[in-house]
Amino acid sequence: MNTKVAVYRKEHFNAAHRLHNPGWDDATNAKVFGKCNNPNYHGHNYELIVKLIGEPNSETGYVMDLKILSDIIQENIIQKFDHKNLNEDTLEFKNLIPSAENIAIVIYNILKEKINPALELQIRLYETERNFVEYPVN
Amino acid sequence: MNTKVAVYRKEHFNAAHRLHNPGWDDATNAKVFGKCNNPNYHGHNYELIVKLIGEPNSETGYVMDLKILSDIIQENIIQKFDHKNLNEDTLEFKNLIPSAENIAIVIYNILKEKINPALELQIRLYETERNFVEYPVN
Amino acid sequence: MNTKVAVYRKEHFNAAHRLHNPGWDDATNAKVFGKCNNPNYHGHNYELIVKLIGEPNSETGYVMDLKILSDIIQENIIQKFDHKNLNEDTLEFKNLIPSAENIAIVIYNILKEKINPALELQIRLYETERNFVEYPVN
Amino acid sequence: MNTKVAVYRKEHFNAAHRLHNPGWDDATNAKVFGKCNNPNYHGHNYELIVKLIGEPNSETGYVMDLKILSDIIQENIIQKFDHKNLNEDTLEFKNLIPSAENIAIVIYNILKEKINPALELQIRLYETERNFVEYPVN
Amino acid sequence: MNTKVAVYRKEHFNAAHRLHNPGWDDATNAKVFGKCNNPNYHGHNYELIVKLIGEPNSETGYVMDLKILSDIIQENIIQKFDHKNLNEDTLEFKNLIPSAENIAIVIYNILKEKINPALELQIRLYETERNFVEYPVN
Amino acid sequence: MNTKVAVYRKEHFNAAHRLHNPGWDDATNAKVFGKCNNPNYHGHNYELIVKLIGEPNSETGYVMDLKILSDIIQENIIQKFDHKNLNEDTLEFKNLIPSAENIAIVIYNILKEKINPALELQIRLYETERNFVEYPVN
Numbered sequence: 063m064n065t066k067v068a069v070y071r072k073e074h075f076n077a078a079h080r081l082h083n084p085g086w087d088d089a090t091n092a093k094v095f096g097k098c099n100n101p102n103y104h105g106h107n108y109e110l111i112v113k114l115i116g117e118p119n120s121e122t123g124y125v126m127d128l129k130i131l132s133d134i135i136q137e138n139i140i141q142k143f144d145h146k147n148l149n150e151d152t153l154e155f156k157n158l159i160p161s162a163e164n165i166a167i168v169i170y171n172i173l174k175e176k177i178n179p180a181l182e183l184q185i186r187l188y189e190t191e192r193n194f195v196e197y198p199v200n
Numbered sequence: 201m202n203t204k205v206a207v208y209r210k211e212h213f214n215a216a217h218r219l220h221n222p223g224w225d226d227a228t229n230a231k232v233f234g235k236c237n238n239p240n241y242h243g244h245n246y247e248l249i250v251k252l253i254g255e256p257n258s259e260t261g262y263v264m265d266l267k268i269l270s271d272i273i274q275e276n277i278i279q280k281f282d283h284k285n286l287n288e289d290t291l292e293f294k295n296l297i298p299s300a301e302n303i304a305i306v307i308y309n310i311l312k313e314k315i316n317p318a319l320e321l322q323i324r325l326y327e328t329e330r331n332f333v334e335y336p337v338n
Numbered sequence: 339m340n341t342k343v344a345v346y347r348k349e350h351f352n353a354a355h356r357l358h359n360p361g362w363d364d365a366t367n368a369k370v371f372g373k374c375n376n377p378n379y380h381g382h383n384y385e386l387i388v389k390l391i392g393e394p395n396s397e398t399g400y401v402m403d404l405k406i407l408s409d410i411i412q413e414n415i416i417q418k419f420d421h422k423n424l425n426e427d428t429l430e431f432k433n434l435i436p437s438a439e440n441i442a443i444v445i446y447n448i449l450k451e452k453i454n455p456a457l458e459l460q461i462r463l464y465e466t467e468r469n470f471v472e473y474p475v476n
Numbered sequence: 477m478n479t480k481v482a483v484y485r486k487e488h489f490n491a492a493h494r495l496h497n498p499g500w501d502d503a504t505n506a507k508v509f510g511k512c513n514n515p516n517y518h519g520h521n522y523e524l525i526v527k528l529i530g531e532p533n534s535e536t537g538y539v540m541d542l543k544i545l546s547d548i549i550q551e552n553i554i555q556k557f558d559h560k561n562l563n564e565d566t567l568e569f570k571n572l573i574p575s576a577e578n579i580a581i582v583i584y585n586i587l588k589e590k591i592n593p594a595l596e597l598q599i600r601l602y603e604t605e606r607n608f609v610e611y612p613v614n
Numbered sequence: 615m616n617t618k619v620a621v622y623r624k625e626h627f628n629a630a631h632r633l634h635n636p637g638w639d640d641a642t643n644a645k646v647f648g649k650c651n652n653p654n655y656h657g658h659n660y661e662l663i664v665k666l667i668g669e670p671n672s673e674t675g676y677v678m679d680l681k682i683l684s685d686i687i688q689e690n691i692i693q694k695f696d697h698k699n700l701n702e703d704t705l706e707f708k709n710l711i712p713s714a715e716n717i718a719i720v721i722y723n724i725l726k727e728k729i730n731p732a733l734e735l736q737i738r739l740y741e742t743e744r745n746f747v748e749y750p751v752n
Numbered sequence: 753m754n755t756k757v758a759v760y761r762k763e764h765f766n767a768a769h770r771l772h773n774p775g776w777d778d779a780t781n782a783k784v785f786g787k788c789n790n791p792n793y794h795g796h797n798y799e800l801i802v803k804l805i806g807e808p809n810s811e812t813g814y815v816m817d818l819k820i821l822s823d824i825i826q827e828n829i830i831q832k833f834d835h836k837n838l839n840e841d842t843l844e845f846k847n848l849i850p851s852a853e854n855i856a857i858v859i860y861n862i863l864k865e866k867i868n869p870a871l872e873l874q875i876r877l878y879e880t881e882r883n884f885v886e887y888p889v890n
Contacts, residue, residue: 069852069885070883071882081537094541104214118857122771122773125853145235146242167479197481207469209468259362260371261357298675301621304619330684337620343751344747378492381491426516500811581757581808656767698790
């Protein structure tokens, strides 16, 4: 067996969003997205769990210092999305539907650039306690 | 000792909102409300706990059938606020700042009309896991 | 201000029950209690929170040793109700509908006899995460 | 890397059950299953998490509309098991011990028939907060 | 009815402690405090909930800005106790047993000086999910 | 598909610890470990989830009796670490930094000897609700 360990850090942000496909007419959007298509937006308390897999460093016992990971998430994700309207206030979702799936993929792609590439990265995002997603899938 | 029992029912809704006082200029609003003043709104998963105090009925063992209480909350609160923009989509917050405090008071006033007046009513509202309010205070 | 402190201990038990009033016919029972009247029972993971109010002892800093409180709850409540059918296996609910309200009152009356009468006692009982009760009400 | 995303939906049901092997005598059943063998049943609040893995649809951003998934779970699982005695009221457990493991396998087999076969399905079932299972294992 | 609202803010800190009465011999300490008397300390993730009761301000909708309350708790409580040994590293518990009851009273007394005296203050402190306390009691 | 099921059991313990590398000087330890290097220790409520994968036994429906698993965890892990100072009171961490990663590896190695080798074992350890680890990684 290898000696890899997975480490997890949980953060959160509060945002408004709306599910809407601009290529469709309003009736189709309302039919497909239901309440989530509300023109004036609704919102969520998003819970974000970042998972990293790697070998613990023998001198620190850490795969990665989770305080540093928390700072990276704060600077690159929370400051960008917290207390924002994902559709209106962010470049990432100007042309991308902010479904939980797409938000997770966007977060993955942002963090991938900021974290040691030797560490395997996975994102779990809770839109509500009952609806959540994970990316990528191994 | 009296034989009163408190019963609680928990429901939830997801909504967008913005804290903004139209009587102030933008700089004052930004200073007072910070991120919560974001012009394009942000949002929350609100957890609502409705408490009723009364004597259990000797034939049912119930203070109130919580299935009926749940239906009353669904019809009068959840359908009104869920997947809505509180500032834009609701009459209640057209001229009232949708702070957690004010949302709790509004919910109390709506439910008070719908529930047996012999039962004492109290609202607890979680805006996030870390910020919550209760009204009225005994 | 007095120097009283409230202390809380949480325990749990799993039990089957059925809401049924033997003084009514089956149709009335089904109408009033709905799914909770299922003849072959259903069940719950009950979460029990016992609250005591008193002055901390100056030599221990304790209102009451919560390990001792836990033992009292285990011996008098958990052993009696855990993995039992409340209607069939317990004397307390032979002639009393095991609604959450009544279970809380029964637990209060049992524990009241076992705990220092100088301490004020209150019971909170979660039947589910969304339905819970409290007794007595101050 | 592929672009698959896992999506999760959480639902719950309350049921009574009893662990009992009819091929054994009572003493053996009592010895093996302990409190879980109580003849008059006990019960649980089961928390069910359904996981699906697939590619998000480019037009909706959804792997699957979780509202539709919720409806499928409600119709095929919750209506069948909620407020029921698993041993007495369901065909699935007439001849199968309703251990958490077996309940998860039964739920998997029912949902597998109802969900797009292109999506990989996994079930997690919480019998209590401290005891839970997952099926299948990848 | 008055129009007072209770607002709550939750924070946390991690600390080591030991329950030990220096006026007793070791055998008595071990007998009374059991595992909590371990000479080399043990520790907890303390969850702290601060409750304030007051009238919402008509211009902000706030009883108190919870961001400011959070800052006050951080500066006066979290910086003092987080990642500390309560017995060894803090003046407050040099001569006071750091039971949950006493920690709650100490936190109350510190915060009372820092918060608008027109607001009624109450502390809830979770030592574990199963053991918690509240001070003062109304 | 194989018919393996994963079963999980959650337990907890409260312990003090300190992150400190004796091969470094104090300034380096303080720089690397920050608050976690506090000389007098701090502590946590550790939540431990033990996962086993195997085939359910056809006569019991169990992969393993979780009551027996709980007893094994209690005897081999909880009695060893609960209400202890990991650095001072345990052999395992005399010469090993008690990071969450290392604690999980130590727990895995202890339990591996006590559990049927036909069952695949994995450890998840929560140091706080926001920081947790998993070992091994498949």
